[in-house]
Structures are given as structure tokens and as C-alpha cells.
Amino acid sequence: MLDKTYRPSEVEPTHYQAWEGSGAFAADPARGQPPYTIMMPPPNVTGSLHMGHALTFTLQDVLIRFNRMNGRDALWQPGTDHAGIATQMVVERQLEAQKLSRHDLGRQRFIERVWEWKAESGGTITRQLRRLGASPDWARERFTMDEGLSAAVRKVFVDLYKQGLIYRDKRLVNWDPKLHTAISDLEVEQREVKGHMWHFKYPVDGVDDTFITVATTRPETMLGDTAVAVHPEDERYTHLVGKMVRLPIVGRLIPIVADEYSDPTKGTGAVKITPAHDFNDFEVGKRHGLEMINILDRDARLNDAVPEAYRGLDRYDARKQVVAEMEALGLLDQIVNHVHMVPYGDRSGVVIEPWLTDQWFVDAVTLAKPAIAAVETGKTRFVPKHWENTYYEWMRNIQPWCISRQIWWGHQVPAWYGPDGHIFVELTEEAAATAAAAHYGKAVDLTRDQDVLDTWFSSALWPFSTLGWPEQTPDLARYYPTDVLVTGFDIIFFWVARMMMMGLHFMGDVPFRDIYIHALVRDEKGQKMSKSKGNIIDPLDIIDKYGCDALRFTLAAMAAQGRDLKLAESRVEGHRNFATKLWNAARFCQMNECHPVAGFDPGTVTETVNRWIAGKTAEVADKVAQALEGYRFDAAAGAAYQFVWGTFCDWYLEFAKPILQGADEGAKAETRATAAWALDMILHVLHPFMPFITEELWTQTAPRDGALMRRPWPSLPGLHDAAAESEMDWVVRVVSTIRGVRSEMNVPPAAQLAVLASGLAEERVGWATTHRDLILRLARLAEFDTRPDSNKMAEVLQDGAAQIVIDEATLLMPLAGIVDLDKERARLEKEIARVEGEIAKVDRKFANPDFVAKAAPEVVEENRERREEWAAAKARLTEALQRLSGA
Template sequence: MLDKTYRPAEVEPRHYELWEQAGAFAADTVSNRQPYTIMMPPPNVTGSLHMGHALTFTLQDVLIRYRRMTGRDALWQPGTDHAGIATQMVVERQLEARKVTRHDLGREDFIKRVWEWKAESGGTITRQLRRLGASPDWAKERFTMDEGLSAAVRKVFVTLHRQGLIYRAQRLVNWDPKLHTAISDLEVEQREVKGHMWHLKYPVDGMPGVFITVATTRPETMLGDSAVAVHPEDERFAALVGKMVRLPICDRLIPIVADEYSDPAKGTGAVKITPAHDFNDFQVGSRHGLPLINIFDRDARANDAVPEGYRGLDRYDARKKVVAEFEALGLLEKIEPHTHMVPYGDRSGVVIEPWLTDQWFVDAATLAKPAIEAVETGKTRFVPRHWENTYYEWMRNIQPWCISRQIWWGHQVPAWYGPDGKFFVEETEAEAAAAARAHYGRDVDLTRDSDVLDTWFSSALWPFSTLGWPEQTPELARYYPGDVLVTGFDIIFFWVARMMMMGIHFMGDVPFKDIYIHALVRDEKGQKMSKSKGNIIDPLELIDKYGCDALRFTLAALAAQGRDVKLAESRVEGYRNFATKLWNAARFCQMNECRPVAGFDPGSVKETVNRWIVAKTAETADKVGAAIGNYRYDAAALGAYHFVWGGFCDWYLEFAKPIFNGTDEAAKAETRATAAWVLDQILHILHPLMPFITEELWGQLGRRDGMLMLRPWPQLDGLAAAAAENEMDWVVRVISAVRAVRSEMNVPPAAQVDLLVAGLSEVKRGWAVTHADLIRRLARLAGFEPQAGAERLAQASSHGAAQMVVDEATLVMPLGDVIDVDKERSRLAKEIARLEGEIAKVDKKLGNADFLARAPEEVVAEQRERRADWSDSMAKLKEALERLSGA
């Protein structure tokens, strides 16, 4: 017999260990089944499970478990990412605590230390994924610094270089002055800062007393100005285009150029152009052939390119000195308060400097063209579809991709430099030495490039490098391209687009057919989770408290396409109650001797109630399966929920009780077998969403071989039973209508009331007679008259009654002897008035343009949700008031 209480903490680790030991997650490369592949977005090896992980890995696991059950050879390829900067920082902090730097250790010993740390702590995230019930093929787990994946990185780099698609150049990058490395846009955090706008006057050369005023938030960068730009159609400056200005402090002549980048309505209409320290200015400089004057060193201190008095100054000290000198020269027109966005390194916490430096770049524009075409032609589709627009916007405006990083942990650039600075790009040092020998005509000493590659470079190869490429392995032939990638929208450009580019270029095919983009997990108020707000929800704490299945089911139920997930702990608690409901229903079935019957044919049942539940079960299996297949996780979860809680637990088992307690042995046997069969199908249907409780119940409710997770998905064709469904659905509607009115009218639960029915069709009168006992019991009725006359109805209504309409029939419930009708009318009217007042207040706010402009997006959304909830409640109360016919 099942225990009275389901204990997830005991059940979950036991089943996970059994699944893993049995190899239940493994794909079968030599199988003749159709393959199905999901590439796991590799979490950082430094990481631990957060709610974003919980969502994306739950959704992937739902898909992979479902496809396994439908007979596909399912590979969910797992692995972790070496996370260059993040991992290096962790180890450097450990060294710092011992007052040691990586430079004290040297590169080789430092890398050795990182590998040691990875061996000690790198399994945290994968252990936590197991707690989430994730079922990837762990035997195939890869790491982006594995030798096989490293070989793929070297091969791709060398190939692209030989094709002219990787090159070394001096361009602007996001430079982190603390970490001393270029970083990707994803690692740059834009923060709103209250600063100033300085208006600086530049004297026009040869025109005494004439100045052109520029407005800037970074006066220190004027030391590297190459030009002043004005809009070509701005008449204020038309006469000055082509003139030169004498740059104060530096005493250099720089031109005034016409360029559409300058916005006449912004600032003074004239902008200073510093091509070496601003990405937009770099583009202007390229268009006009302006010199690139780099005025900072790697610490963001002024270098030798600036006047002597500024050399060695920190950029902010240089700012103060520039402003003071402009003021002394009478060239500071004004200073205004100005709020603007400033780029910070998300790991270092310092302001990022656009910096001109020699780096390795990928010609992303060339690689992007076939990747754009693949989405345009439908070879790869985005779900939801609107994310295509984001993809196109990024890909059609793509810039050269800086792939070098000035750190030590990562894939070292496979380039070696000769004594004259010429470099040789090869897969191995021996090949580089041979190339150098051929070039110089003798052996020379070579120095390897000290940079490593951007983490996104190696992860761009993930869909094929994990399968053994560049070797032509059976896995590569079978599992590439993948079926779907499940990921968040924030890395469409950084990862998804780059996998598309690399996959098409090296494999000749897209890496995946579908890209399912899920939304963010926010708190219950719709706010983004952050440490500063103190609203972070830890998935592991929720698993400890409510069980893994409850968290997974919550995330799936809330994962509506295109909408952020608003997660409240109460929702997880609610779905824990759903798990309890399922457990109790299984226990009830067990107590009533509902056991699986070998050879049971659900299509042969005779009892109406059994034909009804069999048909509903088949319908649910189809709907849930189709919803999962179409990435409608919310529809799958809610469809299963409503059937299990409502259809099976609340209705079918209640309908079955009189049969279980009756004397018709044939009906009893059939109903027991049907209940057991339906419960088995429920366990199958719920398994992808709630793997642990379903596996536990499967094992406890019958003696059978094998695991539920390896059982086939229910194929329940030919079980529709329209007549039985119509009949029992009508019974459900009648009872539901009565229960709703009882609740609305505050009828005491113990009170027995009458129900008078008029206008029933002949068929439904027959149903009413057949199921009269059920209706009386479940609606808590003292009397039930399926064919009440007009006089009887009028008499009942005259003392206060609630009226309902179900299909073509009118249902009248006399309430005069049960509740104070006048008092109830008054209560309803007061509540309606209160809600009208609340709605009016919200309407006033939402009608205020100033409120809409200033209020945070989540606050406006919350107000709209409240209004919708109040409007729904008010509509129901008005219906209830109308139902009360008066004395």
C-alpha cells in the first residue's frame, strides 16, 4: 500500500540513481530508430543552478523525455563551458587571498591551477542538473577545453585564416582596464549614470573670434580628437564645413566634416570625433579617413600621445585637468547635469574603455550571409516567430567579431611570431616551425601568441565539435543537424547566430531545425531578479521545500510563448498540491483494488462513465503530446492538470464510488480495470513534466518490468465515444453550475437545497433520471426535479431563488429558506460598487500619459492585470445578482 504521504526528498535521488545506472538516458548510435537531437547550452563550469537554468533545462528535459517515449533515438548532448574570464577570475581571487598573482605563478603553473580547481569544483552545476531531473546522455558529456574540442577550435581557426575570414587588425574593442582584456558586448553592462554634459568651444582657424561648440560627456577624450562633425543639412554650420579648428591644449588643426552621424537636434548640433575611443566615432573616422589617435594605455591612463602634463594621469584625473584648462582659457561655455548610459564590465565593475588595439577578428559579415538565408528560406525557424526580426537586425548589421582575449585560461591562439613580427597560423607548433623555415630559409625562434580565444568562439562549434568533428564519426553523421535548440533571447546574437554561421560553413547544413526562444523568469511582480533587489528565487531551495516535480510543472505551466515567466512561490506550492492530489488518487485506486489487468481493452468497456473517461484520456494524451511537440509547454501542463485534477480525480473517481460500493460485480470489475488503466496513462502523460512521482507510482502500482521513462507514449486511437462524452459532460456541467451558484451565494456547505429543472430535451431528461443520484450527491441537493412545471417554478422563485441556464434548460434553486436573500443582494451590490471604484482609480492612472511615461513597465503591467482581475470578478458578481429573482 502506498504511504499516506509522498516524500520527494526520498524518492527523487533514488530514481535518478536507478535511471543513470541503467543507462536510461543514453542514445543508441547504431539504432534504426529516427534520431532526435538537442544540444544542451553548456553552462559555465564555474556556475551553479539559477532560475534561468531551471527553466531552460526543464523545457529541454520535457522535450527529450517525450521524444524518447515516442520512439525516437533521443540524444541530449550535455557539457560545460570553460567560461574564460569568469573561471580565471575565480582562481585569481583564490590566489589573491594568499597574496599571490597569476604573474607570480607564470602561465603554465596558473593554467595547471585552473585545471585543479575545475577538477575539484567543476561538477557542481552537473550535480545540480541531476537534482532537476535532467536526463542528458551523461556518458557523452563534453567540456569546451577537452582535447577533442580544442582540436576542433584549432582546425576552424586555421581554416578560416587561410580562407581570409580570420585576420589580425587594429580596431576598437571593449577594453576592461582592470582585467586588461577585450570583452564581448554580452559582458558589458549598460548602467544609467547621473553625470554632466560639458560644452567646449573650439576656435575656428583663421577666423578670429569664431568658435564651434561641441557637447560631450567625456571631455578628456578631446585630447584624441581628429575632427568635428556637423550634419550636412544643418544650415548653421554650412559655411564652416571644410574649415579647420585649432584643438585647444593639443594645438593641433583638425577638420570640420559633414556627416549624418551628427544630430542637429542633439546637444549643440556639432560633435567632437575621437575615432580611437568611441565606436560611432570610429565609423565616422573610417568614412572620412581621419587619423586614429590612441590616448590611453591598458590601465586607461593617458599615454605619450597627449601633451606632457597629462601623461600618466588616470582618465578621470585627465578629465578634471582638461575641464580646468578649458575654463582657464575661457573656452568652457557651460556644464549641464546629464543622465546617460555608461558601459561597465559585468565582472570587473569598472567603466569599459573603447580602445584601439591589435586583435584577431572574424569576417562575420561574410559568414552571416548564408546564416541569414537559412532563416529566410525556413531551413531553420524561430519559435516564437517574432525573434526572427531580432536575428535579422543583428545579422544584417553585423560588425567584425573580435575573438582574441588577453587572458590565460582558454584556447590559445594558434599563431606563432617570427623575429620580424611575421606570424604563422598553424594547428601545431611543429607545423608553424616548418612554415617559418620555408619562409626564412632557416630555423628561427618562434613566440606563440599569448592571447586566447573568446569563449563564444569555441561554443559556436558546439553542435558539431561535441560529436567528434573534425573526425567523421558515426555520431556526427547521425545526430547533426540537431532538431531544436532551447535557449534565452539574450544570446541569440552571441551564441545562436554564431553556431548558425559556423555550422553552415563547416558542416554545409544548419546546426538545428528549430530555435525555441524562452522568456525571462521574473519575480511574481514581473521584476527582473537581481541581488540588489533581493528578489532572487533559488530553484534548489524550492526543490527542497516542494519537490522537483512541483518546480518543473510550475515552470512548464508558466512558459507561454512570448511571455515572461512570473514566478511566485505560491504557484510552486499549488503544483506541489497537485502532486499530492495525484498521489492520493493513486492511493484511493489502490484501496479500491484498481489494479492493472493484463490484456485490458479500453475500447471494449460498456459502462457510460468508463467509455467517457477512456475517451477523455485518449483526447488528453493527443493534446498534451501535440502541445509538447509544438513547444506549447503551458498548454501541455495545463491540459494535463485539468484532466488529472478535474476529469479523473474530481469527477471520474466520484462517479466511480457508487459502482465500487455497489453490487454489480461486472460493472465493478470493469470500473476497477478502467481506473487502473487511466491512472497508468496519466503517469505516461505526466512523466515528461513530473518524472519522479510518476516513476514512483508506476513502480508501486503494479508488478511490471522496466522503467516508466522508457515506456512508449500512449497511442490511443479509436477510443472516442461521442455519446458517452455528451452524456457525462452534461452531468458535469449541471453539477458545476449548482456548485458555482452555491459558492457565489454563500450557501453553507452542509445546507441541502432543491433543484428544479425545466426545458430539458427528451434525451437529457433520460440522462437526468439515469444520473439523478450522482447529481443529488455531488451537488448536495435535498430534492431534484428534472421536469418541474411552470407553477412549481413560479412558486419557488417567489421566495427568492437563483436561476441558471445549462444548454437549453433552466435550473432554479430556491434559496429563501437557506440564506437571507435581501442581505445577499445587498452584499453583492456593495462588492460590485467597491470593485467599480477600484477599476475607476486604475483607469484614471492608465489614462494618465505622465504615469505611463514615468512608471516602470512592470508597474504598468501590474495595474493592467489588477484591472482585468477586478473586471472579471465584477462580471461574476453581476451575474450572481441577476440570478437572485425576488420575492
């Protein structure tokens, strides 16, 4: 017999170990089933499970378990990312505690230390994924610094270089002055800062007492100005275009150029151009052939390109000095308070500099063209579809991709330099030496490039490098392209787009047929979770408290396409209660000897309630399957929830009780077998969402051959019985409507009412007679009169009754002596007025254009939802008021 209480903490590790130990997660091409492949977005090896991970990996696991049950050879390819900067920082902090730096160790010893750390501590995230119930093929686990993946990285780099698609260039990058490396846009955090806008007057050369005023948030960069730009149609400045200004402090002559980048409506309409220290200015500089003067060193201190008095100064000290000198020269026009966005390194916490430096770049423009076409032609589709617009916007405006990083942990660039700086890019140092000897006519000493590659470069190869490429392995032929990528919208640019580019270029096909983009997990108020707000919900804490299945089901149930998840702990608690409901239903079945019967055929049952539940069970299996095939996780979970809690537990088991307690042994045996069969089908349907409790119930409710997760998905054609469905659905409708009206009217639970039903079709009179005892018991009625005379109806109406319309019939629920009708009307009217007041408050907010334009999106959405809730409440209250009849 099942215990009274389900204990997730005892059950979960036991089943997980059994699954993994038995090889239940493994793909098996030898079985000849059609493949189904998902590539796990490799979490950082430094990472810990957060709620975003929990959502991503839950949805992937739901799909994998569902397709595994559906007879597919399911491969969920696991692995972790070496996370260059993040991992290097972890180990460097350890060294700092020992008063050492990586330079004290040297490159080789430092890398060995990172590998040591990875062996000891790098498995945290994969252990936590096991606690989430994730079922990837762990035996195939890969790491982006594995030798096989490293070989793929080297080949891709060398091939792209020799095709002219990788090159070395001097361009602006996001430079971290603390970490001393270029970083990607994803590692840059834009923060709103209260600062100033300084207006400087630049004297026009050769024209007495004529100045052009520019505004800047970064006075120190003026020392690197090489032009002033004005809009070509700005009449204030057209007469100055082509003239020169003398750059204050520096004394250099720089031109006034016409460029549409300058916005006549902002500031003075004239902008200083510093091509080496601003991404927009860099593009202006290229258009006008301007000199690019780098005035900062790697520490963001001013270098020798500036006047001597500024050399060696920190950028912010230089700022103060520039402002003071401009004021002394009489060239400081004004200082205006200004709120603007400033880029910070998300790991170092320092302000990032756009810095002109030599780096390695990928010609992303060329590689993007086939990737754009693949989505345009439907070879790959986005779900929801609107995300393809985000993809197109970025891909059609793509910039060269900076792939080099000035750190030690990562894939070292396979490039060597000859004595004169000539570059040799080869797979090995020996090949580079051979190429150099051929180039110079003799053997020469080569120096290897010290940079490593951007982490996104190696992860861009993940869909095929993990399957053995560059070798043409059987796995590569079988599992590429993959079926679906499940990921968040924040890495469409950084990972999704780059996998598309690399997959098409090297494999000749897209890496995945579908890209399912899920939304963000926010807190219950719609706020983004962050440490600073103190609103982070730790998935492991939730699992400890409510069990893994409750968290998984909650995330799936809330994963509506295109809508962020507002996660409240109460939602998880509610789904823990759902697990408890399922557990109690299984105990009820056990206690009533509802055991699975070998060879049971639900198509042969004769009892109406059993024919009804058999059809409903088949229906929910199809509904859940169809929803999952369309990535409508919320609809799938919702259909399962409604069937299990409502149809099976609240209705079928209640309908079955009289039979199970009755004297008809044939009906009893059939109902026991049907209930056990329906419960088994429920365990199948819920398994992808709630793997642990379903496997536990599968194991405990009967002797079984094999795990539930290896069982096929229910395919139950021919069980729909229209007659049984009409009959039992009508009983459900009558009972639930009466219950709802009792609640609306505040009828005491113990009150036994006599309901009169007029106008019932003859067939339904028969149903009411057949199921009279059920209706009376479940609706808490003393009488259900299906043939009342008109006098009795009139008398009940006069005394006071609630009127209920169900299909063609009108039901009267006498309330005289049970409910104070006048008081109830007054209560309803007062509540309607209160709700109308709440609706009016929200409407006033939306009538204010400033609210819609300036309020945070989550606040606007919260108000919309609140209004919908108030409107629904008003409709219910109004309907209740209308039900009351009589004086």
C-alpha cells in the same frame, strides 16, 4: 500500500541513480529509431543553478523525455563551457588569498592550477542539473577545452584564416582596464549614471572670435580629438565645414567635417570626434580618413600621446584637470547635469573603455549571409516567430567579431610570429616552423601569440564539435543537424547566430531545425531577479521545500510563448499540492483494489463512466503530445493538470465510488481495471514534466517490468465515445454549475436545496434519472426535479430563486429562507461598484500618455493584467446579480 505522504527528498535521488546507472538516458543508434537531438547550452563550469537555468533545462528535459517515450533515439548532448574570464578570475582569487598572482606561477603552471580547480570544483552545475531531474546522455559529456573540441577550434581558426575570414586588425574593442582584456558585449553591463555634460568652445582657426561649441560626457577624451562633426544640413554650421579648429590644451589643428552622425536636435548639434575612444566616432573617423589617436594605456591611464602634464594620470583625474584648464582658458561654456548609460565590466565592476588595439577578428559580415538566408527560406525557424526579427536586425548590421582575449585560460590562438612580425597560422607549432622555414629560406625562431580565443568562439562549434568533428564520425552523420535549440533571447546574438554561421560554413547545413526562445523568469511582481533587489529565487531551495516535480511543472505551466514568467513561490506550492492530489488518487485506487489488469482493453468497457474516462484519457494524451510538438509547454501542462485534477480525481473517482462500493461484481471489476489503466496513462502523460513522482507511483502501484521513462507514449485511437462523453459531460456541467451558483450566492455548505429543472430534453431527463444519486450527492441537493409543474415554478420564483441556464434547460434554485435576498443583492451591488472603481483607476492610468511611455514595461503589463482580472470579476458579479429573481 503507498505511504500517506509523498517524500520527494527520499524518492528523487533513488530514482535518479537508478535511471543513470541503468543507461536509461543514453542515445542508442543501434536500435534503429529515428534520431532526436538537443544540444545542451553548455553552462559555465564556474556556474551554479539559477532559475533561468532551471527553466531552460526543464523545457529541454520535457522534450527529451517526451520524444524518448515517442520512440525516438533521443540524444541530449551535455557539457560545460570553460568560461575563460570567469574561471580565470576564480583561480586568481584563490591565488590572491595565498598572496600570489598568475604571473608568479607563469602561464603553464597557472593553467595547470585551473585544470586542478576544474577537477575538484567544476562539477557543481552538473550535480545540480541532476537534482533538477535532467536526463542527458552523461556518458557523452563534453567540455569546451577537451582535446577533441580543442582540435576542432584549431582547425576552424586555421581554415577561416586561410580563407581570409579571420584576420588581425587594429579596431575598437570593449577594454576592461582591470582585467586587461577585451571582453564581449554580453560581458558589458550598461548602468544608468548621474553625471554631467560639459560644453567646450573650440576656436575656429583663422577666424577671430569664432568658436564652435561641443558637448561631451568625457572631457578627458578631447585630448584625442581629431575632428568636429556637424550635420551636412545644419545651416548653423554649413559655412564652417572644411575649416579647422585649434584643439584647446593640445594645440593641434583638426577639421570640421559634415557627417549625418551629428544630430542637430541634440546638444549644440556639433560633436567632438575621438575615433580611438568611441565606437560611433570610430566609424566617423573611417568615413573621413581621420587620424586615430589612442590616448590611454591598458590601465586607462593617459599615455605619451597627450601633453606632458597629463601623462600617467588616471582617466578621472585627467578629466578634472581638463575641465579646470578649459575653465582657466575661458573655453568652458557650461556644465549641465546629465543622466546617461555607462558601460561596466560585469565581472570586474569597472568602467569599460572603447580602446584601439590590435586584435583578431572574424569577418562576420560574410559568414552571416548564409545564416540570414537559412532563416528567410525556413531551413531554420524561430518559435515564437517574432524573434526572427531580432535575429535579422543584428545579423544584417553585424560588425567584425573580436575573438581574441588577453587572458591565459582558454584556447590559445594558433598563430606564431617570425622575426619581422610575419604571421604563420597553422594547426601545430611544427607546421608553423615548416611554413616559416619555407618563407624565410631557413629555420627561424617563432614567438607564439599570447592571446586566447573568446569563449563564444568554441561554443559556436558546439553542435558539431561535440559529435566528433573534424572527424566524420557516425554520430555526426546521425545527430547533426539537431532538432531544436532551447535558449533565452539574451544570447541570440552571442551564441545562436554564431552557431548558425559556423554550422553552415563547416557542415553545409543549419545546426538546428527549430530555435525555441523562452522568456525571462521574473519575480511575482514582474521585476527582473537580481542580488541587489534581493528577489532571487534559488531553484535548489525551492526543490528542497516543495520537490523537484513541483518546480518543473510550475516552470512548464508558465512557459507561454512570448511572455515572461512571473514566478511566485505560491505557484510552486500549488503544484506541490497537485503532486499530493495525484498521490492521494493513487492511494484511493490502491485502497479500492484498482490494480492494473494484464491485457486490459479500455475499448471493451461497457459502463458509461468507464467509456467516458477512456475517451477523455485518450484525448488528453493527444492534447499534450500536440502541444509539446508545437512547443506550447503551458498548454501541455495545463491540459494534463485539468484532466488529472478535474476529470480524473474530482469527477471520475467520485463517479466510480458508488460502483466500487456496490454489489455488481462485474461493474466493480471493470471499474477497478479502468481506474488502474487511466492512472497508468496519467503517469505516462505527466512523466516528462514530473518524472520522480510518476516513476515512484509506477514502481509502487504494481509489479513492473522496467522504468516508466522507458515506456512508450500512449497512443489510444478509437476510444472516443460520443454518447458517453455527452452524457457524463452533462452531469459534470450540471453539478459544477450548481456548485458555482451556491458559492456565488453564499449558500451555506450544509444547506440541502431542491432544484427544479424545466425544459430538459427527453434524453437528458433520462440521464438525470440514471445519475440522480450522483447529482444529489455531488451538488448537495435534497431534490432534482426534472418535471416540475408551472405552478410550482411560479411559486419558487415569487419567493426568490437563482435562475440558471444550462443548455436548453432552466434551473431554479430556491433561496428563500436560506439566503437574505435583499442583503445578497446589496452585497453584490456594492462589490460591483468597488470593482468598477478599480477598473476606473487603471483606465485613468492608461489614459495618461506619460504612464504608458515612461512606466517600466513590467508595471504597464501588471496594470493590464489587473484590469483584465477586475473586468472578469465584474462579469461574474453581474451575472450573479442577474440570477436573483423575485421581489
